[in-house]
Amino acid sequence: MRPLNIAVLGATGSIGRQTLDVIDRNPERFKLFGLTEGVRSANRKVEYTISGQSGVGDFDARVEAMVTDARCDLVVVAIPGARALGPTLAALRAGKEVALATKEVLVMAGALVMKAAGARGIRPVDSEHSAIWQCLWGEELENVRRLVITSSGGPFWAHPDMDLDQVTVEQALNHPRWSMGPKVTVDSATLMNKGLEAIEAHHLYRMPLGRISVCIHPQSVVHSLVEFVDGSFKAQLGRPDMRLPIAVALAYPDRLPDAVPQTSIKELSGLEFYDLDERRFPSVGLARRAAAEGGGNPAVLNAANEEAVNAFLAGEIAFSRIVPIVEEALGAFPGGGESLEEILEADRWARGWIRENFGTVRRA
Ligand SMILES: NC(=O)c1ccc[n+]([C@@H]2O[C@H](COP(=O)([O-])OP(=O)(O)OC[C@H]3O[C@@H](n4cnc5c(N)ncnc54)[C@H](OP(=O)(O)O)[C@@H]3O)[C@@H](O)[C@H]2O)c1
The missing domain is CATH 3.40.50.720 (NAD(P)-binding Rossmann-like Domain)
Structure with missing residues (x-):
């Protein structure tokens, strides 16, 4: 072949x-x-x-x-x-x-x-969605109770006393587990990444948002889990190396030998899981609400977040302003439908609204 x-x-x-x-x-x-x-x-x-x-x-x-x-x-x-x-x-x-x-x-x-x-x-590359995809192979969706997306918590979760107004770009880009591009690294620090991932999982696996939860798992060994109606959990584990989900996506339904170096069983020990503190990190709740509203709201969430993250990276706004700016944009959005044109219009509207109201925020 x-x-x-x-x-x-x-x-x-x-x-x-x-x-x-x-x-x-x-x-x-x-x-x-x-x-x-x-x-x-x-x-x-x-x-x-x-x-x-x-x-x-x-x-x-x-x-x-x-x-x-x-x-x-x-x-x-x-x-x-x-x-x-x-x-x-x-x-x-x-x-x-x-x-x-x-x-x-x-x-x-x-x-x-x-x-x-x-x-x-679609073949997912995001490690969490790849994990869920692998857990679902051979399963019926009607037997799934919920999907559990794991998050390392980003650089600030383990420092509850840290003043998020004072966060520097360098600190936000210093992800504890994964090496990624700047936009997704900042999204990991605000946890907006998990909000976006919950919406992504909702579409990929046709799962209601109410049956998708997020938990903090600082070791980033369990890439996500699926809970079934009988009480069983399936999880996919591995070292945090994006070449693994990439290999899974390219080789499906086969598996590539030695896609990543072999992991010793000891590397998989000491796994911890915590509830997400939604008060400190309101981004996941905001993303859920935008997805539940539907229409152009998720596009506004995405575009406003992209603009706000770029503004933070350019030193124009504080880290702690990113999520509130997104929330303000969603509050001001007049609404719109789900055709491609309307979605692209919602995207343009959000970027324009942010430039108008937060004049220093630059183009993405
Ligand atoms: N990195 C990860 O581990 C990871 C994990 C899960 C999901 N993702 C998702 O994967 C996507 C890519 O992430 P990444 O971390 O690989 O980003 P990245 O390192 O910033 O790379 C982005 C790529 O897109 C190109 N690019 C950027 N803006 C462009 C534009 N306006 N027009 C055309 N090309 C453009 C860049 O080109 P130049 O660099 O040459 O300018 C580069 O090739 C993101 O949506 C992210 O959320 C990433």
Whole structure:
């Protein structure tokens, strides 16, 4: 059988580079077919190399041509934010397999994206969703009581006395367990990442939000759990290394030998679990409310958060302002439907509203 032709969107990023690593180490199974890069270069000779620095229209058209190319089998989506939505929909509508890292795509337009995916579904790359996916293999969804998404708690959970007004960018980017891009690392510090992941899981596994919970698990060994109606739990465990969920997504339904170094059983000991303190970290509750409201609200949540995180990274607002700004944007949103146009309009509205009301907040 010929190797799977893979296109990687965001090949120079944290997920993108680790995906290239998995592809490179398995040349008999995978072939890098095409890629997009941003300000950095991936330095690869492939069928398509598309620069994120080209104009938006040109970038979108070229990415669409790549992901719908008859020779392309699988598309890995790892460009952060709203920019990944169009290419994901194009790939799914062309019948391609999609391995999705960019959770924002499902947060903004989960219903549309899952409809485009149809029975084929989407291969999750996020470690939590990969864990849930693996726990669900061979199970009936009607036998699931709830999904439990684990969180390391980020850099501030273990410091309850820390004044979140004083947090520096450097402190927020210092994640205790995972090495990731800046946007998702700040989302891990506010725990908005878990709010976005709850919405992502709701769409991926067609699970009501009320049956998805978040718990703190500082060791990041259990990547998430599924509880079944009979009282059993299934969990997926492993070292915090994104190459594992990437390998699972690329090789499905097979498994790649030695995708990551073997873990000793001692590394899996001393596991702790705590309830999430929703008063200190209100982001998960906010995300749930936005998803329950539906329409353009999740897109507003996502866009306002992206703008606020960028403003924090640029030193323009305090860390503790990120989530309240998102809440204010949701409160001001006049509402809107769930068509692609309306979702993109909600995204534009949120960015415009933030620029108008918090003048110093810069473009993403
Ligand atoms: N990193 C993780 O462990 C992890 C885990 C789970 C989910 N995710 C999700 O995966 C996605 C990617 O995360 P990441 O950590 O890999 O991000 P990252 O390290 O910041 O990389 C982002 C990639 O997208 C490119 N890019 C950025 N903005 C772009 C734009 N406007 N147009 C075109 N290309 C653009 C970047 O290019 P340049 O760098 O060359 O500019 C880079 O290739 C995010 O949605 C994140 O939430 C990440």
